Amino acid sequence: MSATFTISLDEFLLRRTTFAAQMQNNSVAIIFANTEVTRSNDTEYHFCQDKNFFYLTGFNEPDGILVIAKVKGEVSTTLFSLPKDPHHEVWHGRRLGQALATESLGVDACFSVDDIDTHMPDILNGMHAVYYSFSGNQGVAAKIQGWLDDVRVRARQGFVAPTALLDAKPIIHEQRLIKSSQEIAVMQAASEISGKAHQRAMTACKTFQFEYQIEAEMLHEFAINGARFAAYNSIVAGGDNGNILHYTANDMALKQGDLLLIDAGAELNGYAADITRTFPVNGTFTDPQKTIYNLVLAAQQLAIDAIKPGASFAELNTKVNTFLTHGLVDLGILQGDLQTLLDENMVKKYFIHGLGHWLGLDVHDVGDYGIGEDGKQHRPFEPGMVMTIEPGIYIPLDADVDEKWRGIAIRIEDNVLVTESGCQNLTINAPKSVEDIEQLMGS
Structure with a gap:
């Protein structure tokens, strides 16, 4: 699958051409692996x-x-890479080398890369600006400054060093935000693989007893479908562990009657999927679990329908x-004047993270x-954006609520593509209705 x-x-x-179009004339962009x-x-x-x-x-x-x-509107690209090394390649794997790079990479x-210090003064000479990623990587910044110093010391030879240092990230990040049809195809495949893994996790609960065993089942499903690695450290959290947002110990025993919250996605050819499903270990929701679950599910569908x-x-x-504030008030989990609860955003006591984030080569x-000044995310959605939608309700065991709600942690997360007329859920093959989950787990 990954080869396709x-x-x-x-x-x-095209990506490099689009990036270069945003560069100033007489400038150089230096992007490090x-x-x-x-x-x-x-x-x-x-x-x-x-x-x-x-x-x-x-x-x-x-x-x-x-x-x-970019010089007078003309763009050229140069790659510096590790040289061919037969001894190294016998031990660690083949390198592309320089001879094949021009054709293979365009x-x-x-x-x-061993010769870059020789070439960079000539590349930088006469340029006005240098773009690179301002990332806090002092090694990168030091290399850039070293090359600029090499140009400056040749001033008597007529060399002129760039005077402006510009961040390349805003340009690249804007490009990455809007996915092409090829990117969407890869992300759809990663999502489908991940959805199959969540199905596998649901059925595996009948066989296995520990969180790490369920994690292993998911990683197996990723790998046999061409996604050899998870896109991030998988969260496989049984019971109250689900109230730890980034729980990755995954070493506890599964308990009958508990919910199991799994936040896991595959990485395929560099692109991430990010799915969360919550389901009962024994395959049947209790009434309190079902009530909270359906509240979260309805909130998620409300958001997806609005994209x-x-x-x-x-x-x-x-x-x-x-929506969640009204729901939690109706259940007695939030108490007080409704308008005050809304004004003070008291739902965040139980819905403690954001609703979603962009998705692509990085999970976040x-x-x-x-x-904006109000701290809210006002950017209008555009076709080609891909995001997660992941509402959740988290009620730890020590919460001051009716005992029947304690220990419930539910998050439901899908990957959604903005289309010309609305949106498309890329992770629809991961069951998420109470009926579909119980039917799969009971089969």
Whole structure:
């Protein structure tokens, strides 16, 4: 599956062209790949490429550097990458090298990263501005400054150093926010794989007794469908553990009568899915569990139904917070004057996180939310945006509420694409109605 749902070379070329169109004339953009991180002694963590570098190149080797130069409107791209090394490749795997990079990646030139200090003064000479990612990575900033210093010391030779340093991230992040048809196809595939994994988790509860065993079932389903890694650390939280938002210990025994909250998604060719489902370990909701569950589900559907071009997270949050406030008051979980509870946003005592976030190459993907002076996210939705919608209600065991509600933690999360006329739920194959869950788990 992963071999089918890929991004074409033409799209990477278009991404670089679109990025360069936003650059000033006589400027250079320098985009760094990630480097490998040691896990233990001489072994490394699974390599995860810098998402901005990957977005512009599709190149998944460490330590590369992409240089985009724009001079008098003409754009050229140069890649610096690790050289071929037969000894290293025998031990650690093949490298693309420089000879194949121009054709495979569509760059104008490729040199060994070992030679970059030789080339950069000539590339930077006479340029006005340098774009790079302002990320707090002091190593990147130091390299940029070192190359600028190399240009400055050649002033007697007529070299002129750039005088402006500009952040490349806002340009790339705006591009990444609107997904292409190819990106949507990959994300749809990642979502379908993830949905199948959630189905598998529901049926696995009849066989296994620990949270980590359910996690293993999901990772297996990801991998056999071509998504070898999870997009983030999976949350498999039984009972009151679900009231820990980022619970990842996943080491407790499952208990009959408890709910199991699973927040897990696959990564496919760099793109993330992000699904949460909550279901009873024994396959049957209790009446209190069902009541809270259906309240959250109705709130989620209210939000999804409102997604269309021109809508915003601010509007969705108002709808959901108002709906959940009314629901919790009706159940006696929130008490007091309704209007005061709404004005003071008291629903956040039990719905303690945001309603959703952008989704793409990162799970919490990049892109401006249009946060106004009121702190709300006012950016209008546009076709091609992909987001999560994930309302939840969390009532820990020590909550000052009727005992029947205590220990309930419910989150329901789907991945939603904004279309020209409304939206499309990409994760619809993960069961989420009470009836569908109980039917699957009882089969």
